[in-house]
Amino acid sequence: MHRRSLLAATSLLAAPALAPGLARAQGASRAGTLRVVPETLTTILDPHFTTSFTTRDFSYLVYDTLLAVNDKWEPTLQMAERWEVSPDGMEYRFTLREGLLFHDNTPVTGEDCAASLRRWGQRDALGSVMLRATETLDAPDARTVRIKLKQPFGLVLQALSKPGAMVPMIMPKRLAETPPNRPVTEPIGSGPYRFVAAEYRPGDRIVLVRHEGYRPRAEPSVWASGAKRPTFDRVELIAMPDVSSQVSALSTGEVDYLERLPADVLPLLRRNREVKVQVVSPFGYQGILRFNHLLPPFNDVRVRRAVMMAVDQADYLPGVAGLPEYARECRSMLGCGTPYETTAGMPPKPDMEGAKRLLRESGVDLSRPVVIIHPADAPGIAALGLVTQDLLTKLGFTVDLQSMDLNTFFGRRARPEGWNVFHTTATVPDMQTPLQNSYMEAAGAPNGFAGWPKDEQVQADRAAFAATSSEAERKQLAEKIQARAAEQGFYMPLGQFVAASAWRAELNDVPMGPAMFLWNIRRGR
Template sequence: MTSRITRRDFLRLTGGTAAASILAACSPVATPAVAPSKPAPATTAPPSSATATPAAAAGTPRKGGLLRYAYNGDPPTLDVQFTTTNVTSWVGLHMFETLFTYDDKFGPIPDLADSYDISSDGLTYTVKLRKGIPFHNGKEMTSEDVDASLRRWGKLSGTGKTLFERLDSLTSPDKYTMIFKLKSVYPLFETALAISGSQDPVIYPAEIVKEASDGEIKQTIGTGPYKFAEWQKDRFLRLTRFDNYVPHGDKPNGYGGKKAAYLDEIRYIAVPDQATRVAGILSGDYDYVDEAPRDQYPQLKTNPKVKIALDHTWRMAEDIINLKSAITSDQKLRQAMQAVLNCEEILKASQGLPEFYRLSPSLMLEETRWATKAGGEAFNQHNPDKAKQLLQQSNYKGQTLRWMTTKDFPGFYEEALVASQQIGQIGIKTDLQVMDWATLVKRRANADDWELFTSGWGIFTDPMLSPQFLGTYAGWWQSDKAQAQRSQLMAKPKFQDRFPIWEDLQRDWYDEVPCLYVGNTRGYRIMNPKLMDADQLTVVTRAMWNAWFQQ
């Protein structure tokens, strides 16, 4: 016996929240994928080019224009499944899609899936695929592509591994049906198969998955509203409209529904320097600037040449500790570092204005139902005397801790600088190593290369969607107690039964100190005043579908 699950049912069961991870990457990096076709020639036409379709009214979206998106730096790869790096998803989710996505209330809804049924015992999910969905190479998407893509994702992604460990079988009885049979109830099924902004379970053509084998995909082909055109590394990356794109519905609905490619082209321009990005948008060279400098916010918010928008959600500011290192595997040393931190001082130095930071002991953002203060007495202690006592109890012998950070993201370097100075006050030596984000992502995969690195996470709607709480993220928090608590969390379908387990896990996290958590941060974006609907979908990814230029 099966029953069709409705959006209302799902929201009742899960609380209607969505998962998105930001600023994370733990997979190895290889040469970026390239497209099989010849790149279209680069254009230099301004957004309001004469070829744009006239709008019926000032507020009516119209086709046309080039969106020049200035970002910190190139992604390490365009293979969304291969890395947790957020910028790969930000770019890639314009080209690739998943079985599920999120509506405007952050409830999961079908995307490449057409519908799905759940058996009465909750162990069998039958997913019907949409028919007539073309890949960018003209081939129709079928269950063969979904099967190959998800099996690959299940080997690469922490969330994917968790799902596949619970699968008894995955079969495709016909071209448009996938049947997932679970060994036990899995409360995160739809969410796991939705976009997340980090190592998303996107669908590739089966032959491309086979060609990639254990490496990266070699052809950038998906089903999304934009397709790959050209990539000149460290200069620009071009996406162009996919004219044969088939949207799911005729109205936008959060990250699903109608995804309109109004723009002729999205051109991502690598501009590592913040000042250059700001000067460029003020002079009309760019149309969208992400990760804008905090100190210029007061002036820019009143500048008529641009419009700005604060991020819709917060991020977790953290410095990950390598638990495989012979030095930082010492729990007392990690506790000493945690005890000395003055988190407010760190956040003021890294974020500047109070609009951009907040102190919170919860390891799940306050906007989620998982927020708790459990173990929070260890947060923001600012207790040098206690820290020195803990250091004396450790096995620390004056070794230098290698601390990787970057200036690619606002506040990362300043956070590491001030935190390392505070730690230095109790006698712990650090070597602050500054590098671009792509290099940091590559190096952190090797446990022999570092002791700490600066990172951050965005909104997750379940702790078991976060790679760091799964123990799969660089740093490798895999204690027996944590592993047991993870298993308990995944075995309970009801939130009221899972929440106390999560509170215990957070308490143990503060005791074991797998990273130095300093609080929440957020940023803002600067836009061309004529760019419409480009600030609506920024929680899970930076979605430019449905964005358009006013005449």
């Protein structure tokens, strides 16, 4: 991991670390401004365009959803006032709350919601399965959204309340009609904060101000559900890739919240009574090693399986978790501690000699460079790539590690040419079913997710998982799907870990949950 030493961090505490983006905003009320340093600052402002959790966290401030999930994984009302399901389970109607307004002061209508869900469904793994089961997705009137199914789909409510990227956020119809292969660049939602285009500095800062027309729900806030009160006049999301600068800025009060920190700086922050350190998401993240199934050498399942056999999660976890108590080895694509946890199909333990033997049997050309696209400015991902670089070298591959920034990385991985391996981390709640886990989608190119595995059996079993209402059958199907996906080398989980966030001790009511939620926070002792 690209970390700075404790000594370097400590040396910065004696001097101000004012970032350029902060200096430009000094005219704003400091008490009324929440300054947040995400792990990386997204330049993709479209909630339907990427699985990046930095885009997801930005989107939760700007947009809202028909339904939301609480900490018991129960779908709850959000923009919707109520829902009705037909006796045969084939039609769902959602009635919007009155008075919902977009940031351009236009009312939220059923047509806006239907158009947004159609766009989301063309991009999201779970959403695409729902759309394929849908006959009609429309708006019978201004406050109603209707989903009429043509075949059974037992996860409509779960799909519309999913908390992870891509979240089914609602935007005006005119924006939702943007072709799904082109990102929306005008972020207008109906959420608690409004994007300020005049102050946007791509790669430097994103500024949001309170949406005065927002109507919070009355229920308590739990994860993404309930009241999302915009308690600050202004939220600034600030790029600050250097960890030492982050620590210094938080310690001196120039910023309020750091999203994700390497473990080696936590002892310093824990000694500071002005700072609170806490794990916000108890489910944490899954590390991912993803193969490009379209290009040699990983178009050969034997080569994919050989690399999976050689992986030792114990080599990966220290770089992303730091502390032993923050890490656990986990070979379940569906995450450990989730209802469908299974190790079916996975290599039971690292076997370097077995991996080399399988590579020899495959006849792979080891002199051909294997390109790893490597987002060097995202420490939690970059640490994984460095371990794989060493692993592939030990297996005999020629490795080309191509470093770039995170936003370039997202663009590169979306194209099938020019790379062989990428790494990422995904929040475990996003991975917990074969439909939510984008990396288990098996449609191939061009419609599948980056990496593009193609497998008709997996697709058929995912459809059966979607259609059944039997939990016992879902568990059987989940195990069968993982077994096949693992045997075909869709990707290799690199373990499961949590990460700590840190914020100024004067902040109260900081939300917990599977994303960085920034509503309801109050400043004051």
